[in-house]
Amino acid sequence: MNRFTELVGSRLPLQQAGMSGTATSTLAAAVSNAGVLGMIGVGRQQVSVVARYLDEVATLRSNVTREGSEIFQAWRNRIARSTFAPASVSIAASRAPLAG
Numbered sequence: 390m391n392r393f394t395e396l397v398g399s400r401l402p403l404q405q406a407g408m409s410g411t412a413t414s415t416l417a418a419a420v421s422n423a424g425v426l427g428m429i430g431v432g433r434q435q436v437s438v439v440a441r442y443l444d445e446v447a448t449l450r451s452n453v454t455r456e457g458s459e460i461f462q463a464w465r466n467r468i469a470r471s472t473f474a475p476a477s478v479s480i481a482a483s484r485a486p487l488a489g
Contacts, residue, residue, distance in 0.1 A: 397426045398423030399421075399424055399425055399426045400425070401423075401425050402423050403425040403426065404425065404426040404428065405417065405420045405426065405427045405428050406428065406430075407428030407429060407430040407431075408430045409430035409431060409432030409433075409434075410432065411430060412427075412428050412429055412430035414429055414442040414443070414445035414446045414449065415445070415449060417446055418428045418445075418446045418449030418450050419449070420450055421446075421450055421452070422449075422450060424433065424452070427446075428448065429442050429443075436468060436469065436471055439467075439468055440465060440468055440469040443461075443464070443465040443466070443468065445463060447462075447465070
């Protein structure tokens with residue numbers, strides 16, 4: 390463990406790039422399941438599309454702790470209520486997505 394892995398809840402100190410159109414929810418979930426910080430590239434997607442991506446990730450992630458799942462759902466709800474979408478969403482192995 391190091392500061393990065395502790396901060397994002399990943400097993401390995403690596404981060405997948407959040408490239409819009411390439412960094413899909415399927416890829417982010419697979420990367421997260423491998424213990425790395427996965428990201429969904431959302432570019433200028435509508436908030437409803439970002440919420441759908443997060444729903445897809447939630448069903449594909451296999452190593453989520455109860456705490457991580459609750460935090461993830463809180464973030465998903467926050468994004469769904471928002472009027473803007475983040476540029477990317479980070480999907481950690483056991484923690485909440487980090488909007489950025």
